[in-house]
Amino acid sequence: MKKVLMGATVCVIALPAAADSVYVDLGGSKERFTFESIEETSVCMLKRQVAAAAGLEMKDFNLRRGSNRLNDSRTLKDAYVSDGASLNVELVERSNQCR
Numbered sequence: 001m002k003k004v005l006m007g008a009t010v011c012v013i014a015l016p017a018a019a020d021s022v023y024v025d026l027g028g029s030k031e032r033f034t035f036e037s038i039e040e041t042s043v044c045m046l047k048r049q050v051a052a053a054a055g056l057e058m059k060d061f062n063l064r065r066g067s068n069r070l071n072d073s074r075t076l077k078d079a080y081v082s083d084g085a086s087l088n089v090e091l092v093e094r095s096n097q098c099r
Contacts, residue, residue, distance in 0.1 A: 019034045019035065019036060020034070020035060020036070020037055020038045020041070020076075020083040021033060021034040021035070021083065021084065022046070022076070022081060022083075022084070022085045022086070022087055023084070023085070023086045023087070024050050024063070024086075024087045024088070024089060025086065025087070025088045025089060026050075026053070026054050026089055027089065027091075030086070031050075031053055031054075033046060033049050033050065033053075035049075038075070038076040038077045038081060038082065038083055039075060039076075039077045040075065041075060041076050042072075042074070042075055042076070043063060043070045043071065043072045043073075043074055043075070043076060043079055043097075043098065044072050044097075044098035046063065046076060047063050047072070047097065047098050048098075050063065050089065054089065056089075058095065058097075058098055058099075059094055059095050059099075060091060060092065060095065061089045061090060061091050061092060061095055062089075062090045062092055062095050062097045063087055063088070063089065063090075063097065064087065064088045064089075064090050065079070065080065065081060065085065065086075065087055065088075066088075069090070069097065070087070070097070072097045072098045072099075
């Protein structure tokens, strides 16, 4: 007796992971910053991106969410920043955020 196996073709489509983003007010203009994941992106990683885009040095500003300065020892998620959030740049004489 012969057994016939019917094989099913499995097709796997790799889709790019959905990116998270935040908007940062750079003193009159809002810029969108996109990254892989809020869970994995640190406050300091975002601050470096903002510094490069705005032509600022890290020591010259703080990142804020409303009236709260973001804790630099946390990921964005741990700092209560969600996908699509709006953040502000606060110019300061000397920032100790992400030294």
